[in-house]
Amino acid sequence: MSQTILNDDSLTFAEKIISVKAVGGGKVHHAGEIAVLPADMAMAQDSTGPLAIKVFREMGVQKVWDPKKIHLVIDHSFPAPDEKIANLHILIREFVKQQGVRLVEGSISHQHLLENHVVPGMVLFGADSHTCQAGAIGAFATGIGSSEMAALWASGKLWVRVPESLKINLIGQFKKGVYARDVITHFIGMVGEDGGNYKSLEWKGPAVKNLSIASRACISNNSMECGCKLSIFEVDPATQDYFKTANRKTMLEIHAGPKAKYKDEYDIDLGTLEPEVWGPGNESKVRSASEFGDTHLDEVFIGSSTNGRYEDLMVASKILKGHKVKPGTRCIVTPASRNVFERAIKEGLAETFLESGAVFTNATCGACVGTHLGVLGENEVCLSTSPRNYLGRMGASTAKIYLASPATAAASAIEGKIATPGRYL
Amino acid sequence: MSLSAPSAIIRGRTWVWPDDVNTDIIIPFRFKARTNDPVEMAKYAMYGFDPEFYKKVKPGDLFVAGGNFGGGSSREQAPVAIKYSGIAAVVAESFARIFYRNSFAIGLPALEVPGITKQVKQFDEISVNLKDWTVTTKDGKVYHALKVPEFLRGLMREGGLVEYYKKHKSFPWERLEATASSTRA
Numbered sequence: 001m002s003q004t005i006l007n008d009d010s011l012t013f014a015e016k017i018i019s020v021k022a023v024g025g026g027k028v029h030h031a032g033e034i035a036v037l038p039a040d041m042a043m044a045q046d047s048t049g050p051l052a053i054k055v056f057r058e059m060g061v062q063k064v065w066d067p068k069k070i071h072l073v074i075d076h077s078f079p080a081p082d083e084k085i086a087n088l089h090i091l092i093r094e095f096v097k098q099q100g101v102r103l104v105e106g107s108i109s110h111q112h113l114l115e116n117h118v119v120p121g122m123v124l125f126g127a128d129s130h131t132c133q134a135g136a137i138g139a140f141a142t143g144i145g146s147s148e149m150a151a152l153w154a155s156g157k158l159w160v161r162v163p164e165s166l167k168i169n170l171i172g173q174f175k176k177g178v179y180a181r182d183v184i185t186h187f188i189g190m191v192g193e194d195g196g197n198y199k200s201l202e203w204k205g206p207a208v209k210n211l212s213i214a215s216r217a218c219i220s221n222n223s224m225e226c227g228c229k230l231s232i233f234e235v236d237p238a239t240q241d242y243f244k245t246a247n248r249k250t251m252l253e254i255h256a257g258p259k260a261k262y263k264d265e266y267d268i269d270l271g272t273l274e275p276e277v278w279g280p281g282n283e284s285k286v287r288s289a290s291e292f293g294d295t296h297l298d299e300v301f302i303g304s305s306t307n308g309r310y311e312d313l314m315v316a317s318k319i320l321k322g323h324k325v326k327p328g329t330r331c332i333v334t335p336a337s338r339n340v341f342e343r344a345i346k347e348g349l350a351e352t353f354l355e356s357g358a359v360f361t362n363a364t365c366g367a368c369v370g371t372h373l374g375v376l377g378e379n380e381v382c383l384s385t386s387p388r389n390y391l392g393r394m395g396a397s398t399a400k401i402y403l404a405s406p407a408t409a410a411a412s413a414i415e416g417k418i419a420t421p422g423r424y425l
Numbered sequence: 426m427s428l429s430a431p432s433a434i435i436r437g438r439t440w441v442w443p444d445d446v447n448t449d450i451i452i453p454f455r456f457k458a459r460t461n462d463p464v465e466m467a468k469y470a471m472y473g474f475d476p477e478f479y480k481k482v483k484p485g486d487l488f489v490a491g492g493n494f495g496g497g498s499s500r501e502q503a504p505v506a507i508k509y510s511g512i513a514a515v516v517a518e519s520f521a522r523i524f525y526r527n528s529f530a531i532g533l534p535a536l537e538v539p540g541i542t543k544q545v546k547q548f549d550e551i552s553v554n555l556k557d558w559t560v561t562t563k564d565g566k567v568y569h570a571l572k573v574p575e576f577l578r579g580l581m582r583e584g585g586l587v588e589y590y591k592k593h594k595s596f597p598w599e600r601l602e603a604t605a606s607s608t609r610a
Contacts, residue, residue: 084459145501145527159598194493390449
């Protein structure tokens with residue numbers, strides 16, 4: 001029966017994976033229906049995990065359903081910047097010991113799972129909105145809250161509503177200085193902050209094959225900023241190579257049917273995109289980096305789960321090489337994982353950052369969530385590669401946040417104002 | 426997360442909020458990540474708009490909000506801070522997905538009523554009926570919220586996942602057969 005579903009021409013990715021994996025598997029679930037979905041993996045981090053642990057204990061459950069499938073990640077405030085957070089980290093470590101679940105400290109959860117654990121065809125629930133990043137390798141991956149995470153730890157299953165899907169066709173080739181981040185920033189500008197709310201985004205079209213797994217991860221991760229439930233790149237030769245190189249087996253390869261029904265379809269010609277900037281704040285429109293004139297920057301932040309991968313740091317270091325960060329502007333570079341951190345040191349990227357005058361930190365969500373290593377003060381202005389430009393996100397409520405790609409960020413650090421990267425490449 | 430389960434009919438005065446109120450506005454990370462105590466979280470409810478909100482809100486007040494309420498982060502501390510600040514229900518034009526799920530999970534009544542912000546002004550007295558899932562405005566007009574499957578309404582009435590599990594030793598969806606529904610989440 002599962003094979004019939006996988007071969008069905010009329011079903012979207014979301015309909016297929018939920019139909020195949022739901023309790024009572026083999027029955028077709030269309031968009032709008034409710035299903036109960038067993039999880040292959042559950043992840044909580046240090047700002048959602050402590051509440052989940054508290055709720056789990058209040059429920060009175062003694063043991064988790066499957067310790068090997070449960071990951072706790074200390075990433076948001078790592079290492080602890082103060083005593084209150086240090087105590088919540090202790091709570092997590094005690095729970096990990098008591099339940100025998102997995103723990104990682106000092107890599108951002110989404111990147112850690114992508115590098116080591118999540119594979120195509122898995123069902124992953126994460127107590128973090130950017131869990132949808134794992135859609136980049138064809139997994140069902142979505143965010144939930146702490147109480148549902150506690151219920152998942154107890155039972156191994158959660159309810160889901162089968163989402164409607166949007167199809168985005170990518171065609172053409174990037175101009176110099178334009179990257180995956182510009183695609184997703186442009187798309188959010190097109191559909192708005194709730195343009196993907198409750199929806200599954202399917203990224204298709206001939207240009208997808210040219211996008212690396214890291215670029216796809218950037219797009220899937222940042223799709224959350226239009227509210228999506230899933231953001232999917234189906235398995236293709238690039239995905240297969242990625243897992244072959246890593247010597248990891250895929251679970252299930254799912255392809256949407258050619259006659260699947262989409263709520264909307266969009267075409268994006270990559271050749272028409274500019275280095276895109278969204279801000280200040282989420283109420284502003286998306287504009288080209290060339291339209292900002294002399295917008296002075298107090299801080300440039302290059303990092304986060306959206307854009308802290310090796311390919312991101314590579315582009316930033318290429319641009320910063322032989323240049324200095326403008327006096328009056330501080331530049332902070334934060335890798336997304338311990339692996340990226342070590343590679344950046346071994347392969348000389350860290351040296352370039354330090355020579356340019358930037359600060360190179362350990363892997364953490366720190367600056368993005370305004371907890372440490374780059375917090376903004378009153379009225380400061382920041383250009384960041386992190387996912388969110390919300391009021392008060394990185395510190396003071398009066399601080400202004402612009403979002404852009406690592407290339408735009410690196411060029412902007414050199415000039416001390418919002419700048420386009422083309423001339424440095 | 427124990428506060429008593431919500432009453433079937435809730436009357437209260439409204440705080441009216443715009444579109445796209447995200448979870449960083451509802452409770453900034455630097456506060457929510459430094460405590461596991463809902464009473465402490467409540468001190469930072471709506472901090473992004475008004476750091477003194479917790480002093481101004483009265484128990485039993487209601488929220489009426491525009492579209493995409495609770496967008497952004499998965500932080501359950503957002504609905505928890507709202508609930509423990511004394512807010513008895515949130516009525517919005519629409520909710521962001523995770524906030525909506527979290528509201529049911531913690532027993533904060535969340536009703537989607539398209540167009541509601543045009544019918545309600547700040548501090549109007551309105552009522553929310555959790556039996557028939559309706560909102561009655563100051564002038565007596567009744568608005569039906571978008572439908573929600575019975576298993577979720579039941580979860581809401583019982584006060585959320587902790588209360589439900591303590592009583593039933595199971596979760597409301599565990600014996601659920603797949604059903605067609607118009608709910609969103």
